[in-house]
Structures are given as structure tokens and as C-alpha cells.
Amino acid sequence: AQSVTQLGSHVSVSEGALVLLRCNYSSSVPPYLFWYVQYPNQGLQLLLKYTTGATLVKGINGFEAEFKKSETSFHLTKPSAHMSDAAEYFCGNTGKLIFGQGTTLQVKP
Amino acid sequence: ETGVTQSPTHLIKTRGQQVTLRCSSQSGHNTVSWYQQALGQGPQFIFQYYREEENGRGNFPPRFSGLQFPNYSSELNVNALELDDSALYLCASSTRGTGFEKLFFGSGTQLSVL
16 A cells, blocks of 8 residues: 655744655555645645656755655755745645645744 | 636535535546535545546545536536535545546535534
8 A cells, every 4th residue: 555654733833944854655566755835715736746766856946855765755845934935835746646644834033 | 726616606505405516627637526625624536527427436425426417517416415415515626537536626616414
């Protein structure tokens, strides 16, 4: 069975600090992994995706994620948080269109 | 902003009633997926339609049904509403291919069942 687990339902960082949102996956086949972001009162939009090839994936708004097969992880990072990054973030696996539970990112001034 | 529109934006129903939610997909997209997002949870896959045929279903009972029309717009129907059906219902359109399928989401319909 394929699934994803997001570690931490809420993450709070100061503006300018590193953002790290954690995601682990379970898949019996090579996964397609993704991160979507949901801003308040807006639809989800794709941040980045991993299919094959380079394991460090760069997305929009300065975010990136690294696929680590040995750790079954696909953590999302951004070197310096902006206030506008405050949103809900979802990791997922496209094998069965599976989304994680979500992590709310709070950015403090 | 995506080209995916959902209607209505909010809806209040009572237990036992039936509801129809509508989704207009982005131009050029032939696939529509529906999700249920309960408060504080991630989206749960309900089903997907590709060229008017159901193309995969999540763990939802048969009282959740759908349609896709020749113009690729779609409806989600829920019969015999239960209190637990209260959620944000999201529609996403895409173009089915052999690789990663990027989903374009609408803003959702907030359904409250009283």
C-alpha cells in the first residue's frame, strides 16, 4: 500500500529562518512524490514534484525538496521564510492520488 | 488562479438530503478528480473521471457518485447526507498522460450538514 506521513501538524518559524517540513512515504513501487500548498481561501497549487532523475527538486517560491530513498523521505525546505509563506502544506504520492494530513506553517515577524 | 471553478462556494443541507456539486475544468483538461477535505485533514480522494468514465475510486460509499460531461465539466452527487459529510469538497482538473499528472484545483465547495 502507498501512503505518506507528514511529521508535525504545525510548524512555526521566524521570518528569515530555515523552513523544514517533513514527509515520509511508504511505497512498494518507485513513487511520484509532490508538495502542494494551500493558501487561505484558495485552491491547492503544486509547489514541486519528484518523478525520476535528480533527487533534489526545485519548486516555486524558493522551495526545494530532496528525495532520499534510503530514508523514504521527501522533506520540503526553504532557506529563508517569508511572511507570505504562511499556509497549509501537503505532501503526497501520485500513485493513488494520496495526500498527507498537512502541515500548517506559521511565520512570525 | 487556475481555470477551475466550483459552485456553489457554500452550501448548507440537513441530514438525509441529497446534494449536487459542480466543477468546470480548465480548458484543455480531460480528467477531473474529486476530493473531500475534512477540517484539519488532508484531501481524501473520492474518484476520478477521464473522458466521461470513472477512472479510479477511493474508499467512499456508493452514495457518492459522479458524472463527467462531454465538455469535461463534472458533478459530484451525494445522497442520504450524513453529519460526517460536512467538509470542503475540492475538484481538480488535469490532462491524463503516462507520467506525473499535475492537478489544478478549484477553491472548493464548503458543505455543512446539520
